[in-house]
Amino acid sequence: MSRGSGEGPAGPGNPPGTVHDVGSYGAADTPPPTGAFDALFLAGGAPDDDAGLVRVVDTPEQRVRNPSDLLGLISSAVGVAAVLVLSVVAHGTTEGVTADVRAFNTLLGELLFIPVAVLEGLVTLFVPVAVLAELGVRRLGRQVVESIVAATLGIVLGVLTVLMVGWWGGDDLLRSLSIFRDGAWRITVPIYVVGIAALLTTAGPRTRRRTVRWSWNVLYLALVIALITGQAPLPSVLVALLLGRLAGQTVQYASGVRSERAYGGELVTAVRRAGFRPTTLVRVRDVTAPVNADTPPAPIPDETVTDVDASGAVTGRTTLRALLRNRPRYGGRRGTGADVRTGLPASDTLADPATRALTRTGDARVYAMFTPDGDRRDVVVLDGDRHVVGVLTRLWRGLRLRGLEGRAQVSLKAVAERTAMLTYAADAAHVRTPRLLGVGEAADSIVLVTEHAVGAVPWRDLPDEALAGDRGHAVLAAVWEQLRRAHEAGLTHHALTPDVLLVDSHGTRPRVWLTGWEQGEIASTILGRRLDLVQMLALLALRVGPGPAVASAVRALPADDVAAVGPLLQSIALPAATRVAVRQRRGLLDDLRDALVERLPQVDVQPENITRFGARTVITLALSIGVVTALVTTMNLDEITDAVSRANPWWVVAAFVLGAVTWFGAALTFVAFSPKRLPLWRATLTQMAGSFVALAAPAGIGPAALNLRMLTRRGVELPMAVATVALVQVSQFVVTVVLLVVLSIFTGSGGLIELPSITVLLAIAGIAAVIAAVLLVPAIRRWIWGKIRPTLEQVWPRLSQMLGQPTRLALGIGGNVVMSLGYVLAFDAALAAFGQSLNLIDVAVIYLVGNALGALVPTPGGLGGVEAALTAGLTAAGIPASIALSTTILFRVVTYWGRVPFGWAAMRYLERKGDL
DSSP, X not given: OOTTOOOOTTSTTSOTTOOOOSOOOOOTTSOOOSSHHHHHHHTTOSOOGGGTOEEEEEOOOSEEOOHHHHHHHHHHHHHHHHHHHXXXXXXXXXXHHHHHHHTTHHHHHHHTHHHHHHHHXXXXXXXXXXXXXXXXXXXXXXXXXXXXXXXXXXXXXXXXXXXXXXXXOOHHHHHHTEEEXXXXXXXXXXXXXXXXXXXXXXXXXXXXOHHHHHHHHHXXXXXXXXXXXXXXXXXXXXXXXXXXXXXXXXXXXXHOEEOOSOOHHHHHHHHHHTTOOOSEEEEOOOOOSOOOSSSOOXXXXXXXXXXXOTTSOXXXXXXXXXXXXXXOOOSSOOOSSHHHHHOOOOHHHHTOHHHHHHHHSSSOXXXXXXXXXXXXXXXXXXXXXXXXXXXXXXXXXXXXXTTSOOOOOSSHHHHHHHHHHHHHHHHHTTOOOOOEEEEEEETTEEEEEEOOOTTOEEGGXXXXXXXXXXXXXXXXXXXXXXXXXXXXXXXXXXXXXTTTEEEEOSSSSOEEEEOOOTTOBSSOOHHHHHHHHHHHHHXXXXXXXXXXXXXXXXXXXXXXXXXXXXXXXXXXXXXXXXXXXXXXXXXXXXXHHHHHHHHOTTOOOSOOOOBSOOHXXXXXXXXXXXXHHHHHHHXXXXXXXXXXXXXXXXXXXXXXXXHHHHHHHHHHHHHHHOSSOOOHHHHHHHHHHHHHHXXXXXXXXXXXXXXXXXXXXXXXXXXXXXXXXXXXXXHHHHHHHHHHHHHHHHOOSOSSOOOOOHHHHHHXXXXXXXXXXXXXXXXXXXXXXXXXXXXXXXXXXXXXXXXXXXXXXXXXXXXXXXXXXXXXXXXXXXXHTTTOOOOHHHHHHHHHHHHHHHTTSOSBTTTTHXXXXXXXXXXXXXXXXXXXXXXXXXXXXXXXGGGHHHHHHHHHHHHHHTOO
């Protein structure tokens, strides 16, 4: 294809398959050029090399949403919650410090009267005026508006926080955020500090705004003096500052911030610092839609053309569309002109498949660079505002997955240095990878200049015929050879996706490149190298199938290395791009395991635990933190401590023993319903271990998972094990409902349950009528049946077998009764520990209803929900609120928290014995 061609992308001058992904532009009266690079030369060619000019084709982003603002927003919100919790937990310490300082507050207030007044005036008046004035002088009108909006949002957040603390906060929380003034405690959260902090956060960084820098210093000084003179408590000051940061970063992330990336002249400066003198830099973008002779490429946003002189100054700026509109019209092809004069390649070379793949391997900008002698280089630009994404991704993957390094680079320069080191190490190990030729820095960006992989095609774009027959075997062998060289040098990649594996299969021998070493490691572990093998095996299987992929690995690798891959064939071991593709090919990992067993019958493919924790654990932990925060900030710890200290220790011991009886009852049910004979002692230990697992799983989920694990380890088939565990849970639910009905029938007049009044009876009748009416709707009936049908289908076959064994069925039901009564009696003992008593039937109703309602909360052990429901039930029965809460806390200590160490010991024992 001629570089000066004026034919359109679908015209007769362009054969099918021509790549048009850099641009698609043209005036209304002329055919569109084949790309931004062709458009550039049709419009008048590259700038004069002798003048030292560089032409940059790009679309600079004026404003960006910085992920660090989102991270800061979340951190500030978590910080506010942490301060509120710590202010309650460490209330005694903070109150003692306050009392020590209060002794000389009056004297300091007299000595520092003038400085305090001056500082308050500076903070409330001069600071915002000075900051806004500087922004106005710099003609940053949008930032002025954003700063005012942030200050307003901060003030609103401060007022809402004070109101919510006043409405729902416990006494300890109120005292920690209050000062003693005029004979009373008054909540004091400096609202003006919230507004000023929000304004300064949005106004810009300290390093770029002089007024912002000294304004923060003045604000900190004023707050320190306010603390010393007793005008505000420490928790209030911390909450105010964090709320201000929260408001400011919210506005910044929502509106975006001014881009500090290197574009235009700064980009050229960075490339020159890397040791190159470019003539043209053209932004390369990924266009995933296929291009053929019948379908023209979709246009992308118009590119900006910037001319930069030798000093890095911009000498001209226009757009490609404007250049095309003003260019002379030519008939047919241009055989001479700017393209011949410069000798530069056409757009199909500019954005070949290897360059497009480079744009998908990471969160970086990619440019095609040309030098005066016509050499082609790739320029990868790392931007500081995107750096936090890579840091968090690497940190999360390293923490979650075993065998990966968890350390993350804290600066953009450290990321570039690591990438350079790994690229140099791979090149030294004779791994075919584009060489790193230079590194340069400008503004908030670092550029990496690399060789261009000429003729290479990414794995995802490789045609099927290139993988057929002997040629395909040679390609697979070359792939494993490159990975083997890296592993022999102690290098691991950790991000093997269809875009980092490049193949050139046109020569006599296929050539393979491994690119994208940003996530790799040096001096890697054995597990790390095996994870690489898993990723490569899955990557090959997606194209050639599980059988050929395993066969190629067996031919290229030692048998021990291939066998070690079996337990690691899990989706969590794969990078995101490969994982998505594997999920679309259902059963691929199972087929790979089968192919491994067929090739190596002795291999163990039982999945090995390679994760430290999962997303479910993080969600559960977050919910737990929220619940604990709500409990700690709303309860009165002084009253609870006083009440617990007055509890009868013998009743406390009795409550713990009665709670422990529930382990035996649950084990009795488990043994009775098990299809295989289980030792009662081991089953009891399994229920004890469930007390430890309950720390990280919602109520009932942890013990059920352990029961399922024990059955499968004992050789029970998975469907039968699932049915058994489901039967155990259903039987517990049925027994609870039956107990509630029986207790309600036999309950007479008492403190909690009395004979229903006419109003109550009418309400019950109305609710029953509504339920009946709802069930008459076919759609609702189908939805309910769809929810309960899977459980019934699992339970019914097993229940049918149990109905033929009445002794075991009675034993299982008896175990559930023992477990329920154990909890009821433990709850009654906890109430008796505080000298209170209720009718045992009332206690049973309170526990069974409260526990059932509280367990609906999706937190570990129903944390928060159970406490609230039980406390409300006791209070409704006439127990004083402080005693009701103390009873509930004591009950949860002896039946939940206090059993954790025993559960941990039981779990460790069962793991050593191979039962879990």
